Amino acid sequence: MAERYEIRFSGAGGQGLITAGIILAEAASIVEGKYAVQSQSYGPEARGGASKSEVIISDGPIDYPKATVVDACLAMTQVAADKYANGIKPGGLLLLDDDFVKNVPEGDFRVVKIPIMRIAKEDVGREIVANVVALGAMIALTDVVARDSGETAVLAKVPEAFLDLNKKAYSLGFEKVKEAMEQ
Amino acid sequence: MAKKVALMQGNEACAHGALYAGCNFFAGYPITPSTEVAEVMSVELPKIGGKFIQMEDEIGATAALIGAALTGAKALDSTSGPGMSLKQELLGYACIAEIPCVIVNVQRGGPSTGMPTGPSQSDMQQAMWGTHGDHAAIVLTPASCQEIYEETVRAFNLAEKYRMPVQIQLDEICAHMRERVEFAEPGELEVIDREAPSVPPEEYKPFDDTKGLVPPLAAFGSGYRYHVTGLNKAADGFPTTKAELVDAEERRQIDKVMLNQKDIQKNEEYLLDDAEVVLFAYGSTSRSARYAVNELRKEGVKAGMFRPLTMWPFPDERIAELADQAKAIVCPEMNLGQMVREVERVAKGNCTVAHIGRVDGEPINPGQIIDKVKEVL
Numbered sequence: 001m002a003e004r005y006e007i008r009f010s011g012a013g014g015q016g017l018i019t020a021g022i023i024l025a026e027a028a029s030i031v032e033g034k035y036a037v038q039s040q041s042y043g044p045e046a047r048g049g050a051s052k053s054e055v056i057i058s059d060g061p062i063d064y065p066k067a068t069v070v071d072a073c074l075a076m077t078q079v080a081a082d083k084y085a086n087g088i089k090p091g092g093l094l095l096l097d098d099d100f101v102k103n104v105p106e107g108d109f110r111v112v113k114i115p116i117m118r119i120a121k122e123d124v125g126r127e128i129v130a131n132v133v134a135l136g137a138m139i140a141l142t143d144v145v146a147r148d149s150g151e152t153a154v155l156a157k158v159p160e161a162f163l164d165l166n167k168k169a170y171s172l173g174f175e176k177v178k179e180a181m182e183q
Numbered sequence: 184m185a186k187k188v189a190l191m192q193g194n195e196a197c198a199h200g201a202l203y204a205g206c207n208f209f210a211g212y213p214i215t216p217s218t219e220v221a222e223v224m225s226v227e228l229p230k231i232g233g234k235f236i237q238m239e240d241e242i243g244a245t246a247a248l249i250g251a252a253l254t255g256a257k258a259l260d261s262t263s264g265p266g267m268s269l270k271q272e273l274l275g276y277a278c279i280a281e282i283p284c285v286i287v288n289v290q291r292g293g294p295s296t297g298m299p300t301g302p303s304q305s306d307m308q309q310a311m312w313g314t315h316g317d318h319a320a321i322v323l324t325p326a327s328c329q330e331i332y333e334e335t336v337r338a339f340n341l342a343e344k345y346r347m348p349v350q351i352q353l354d355e356i357c358a359h360m361r362e363r364v365e366f367a368e369p370g371e372l373e374v375i376d377r378e379a380p381s382v383p384p385e386e387y388k389p390f391d392d393t394k395g396l397v398p399p400l401a402a403f404g405s406g407y408r409y410h411v412t413g414l415n416k417a418a419d420g421f422p423t424t425k426a427e428l429v430d431a432e433e434r435r436q437i438d439k440v441m442l443n444q445k446d447i448q449k450n451e452e453y454l455l456d457d458a459e460v461v462l463f464a465y466g467s468t469s470r471s472a473r474y475a476v477n478e479l480r481k482e483g484v485k486a487g488m489f490r491p492l493t494m495w496p497f498p499d500e501r502i503a504e505l506a507d508q509a510k511a512i513v514c515p516e517m518n519l520g521q522m523v524r525e526v527e528r529v530a531k532g533n534c535t536v537a538h539i540g541r542v543d544g545e546p547i548n549p550g551q552i553i554d555k556v557k558e559v560l
Contacts, residue, residue: 022361026190029363038361063473064549065360
């Protein structure tokens, strides 16, 4: 893994993207014992408007705790895609919910599209797990932590009654991206 | 057994550090970006028989802190700029009455209400001089979640050992970012408790310095009765205007800190041995500075970093040495020039001293520091 790998989850406030970032940081730093820093946009914009959560993962100590140019970016909304696509490293990755991002930003990055909200709503059965679908998708896209580590971190976070729901959401997100990447 | 580890915010790490140090009392009033300290304490203190009080305002909170500390409690209070401004009078009271307690200031933009959600380091001189009158201050500036945990323990130790308020200055970035924190096992980190009197109650004088610069402090409720006041006082705690007593008392309260600097000072030196340019950086800004040092070294620039963990008392001696060694000291701070004043004072013109200030609510990034270093060299 690179010395410093930066991931941004962006979308609308209330979509659970800060939680997705926290779980990814836990998968990296608690489950796998790497170094990770998670931070988030904070303030009025965290509710309703654009929301973002950033995770930096490294094999060594992390100095600057904020994202610089990210290796991978998730955009759940058109607003987020427009705002953050230009913050991706050359040759980086952009993951989109293509039901909501119709105008795909152009740039020197690979675009991978899956309908994250629709997968959560129709295939898993609950829209609220869209962030876990997104997390599985991001881990499949980046390989920044092992698939099992992500799942362990998800399951450690959710109440027992929702274990199966979240497990399914995580797996579907992971697999849909793997399929999309093969195309 | 594997150690307990968790991903947590700097503010949460601060609260857990306080609990490790034996903190059993919290009084505060919620304010962004410090509120998570209070949140954790409100959950954890009742479990261990401690007390959490949300007071009517920040002034009341510090008053409660002082009262609790006088009964023997290890007491914590957290706030941000506007709250810290309100606390200044009682902070001075804790200084003159020599009351051990810990106050956390998670700095945000200011003055006044400023920018509640933006990071800042603009209360650094306030931490020293915000309360009126001559006094000493101990102020700590940790920079990672693990360090916040451990430095909060040290803050309590210093408060107890030197019988005085200790301030922890965080900034919104360190306070809200999440990192892995490893909890210390009992006994792993030193925990100091204040010295109790060795004399019977009838012989006790709360400010008797015949045995040292820090008089033992009796807990109210333990059978010792004494007088506590914000006035200058004699050894028995009652007010005095006798010139020689007032003078000795004022000087002792500063001496107890300034003559023990070796014990109180703590800093990190990063690649300073051959450094021609020294970055003086603290809190979250020191993380940008470390990134900048590494980048500059790749380009062959002999850069290093001096990072104070104890900001006050200011590390005069070491900065003076570095000013002799280096061509320049560069001070990035999220303010318009605060600790750079101290660096300039101590450097006495022996090297170039430059400042990078930022007050727009955004962090100082490594690129800004690298540009400034190249400009001054």
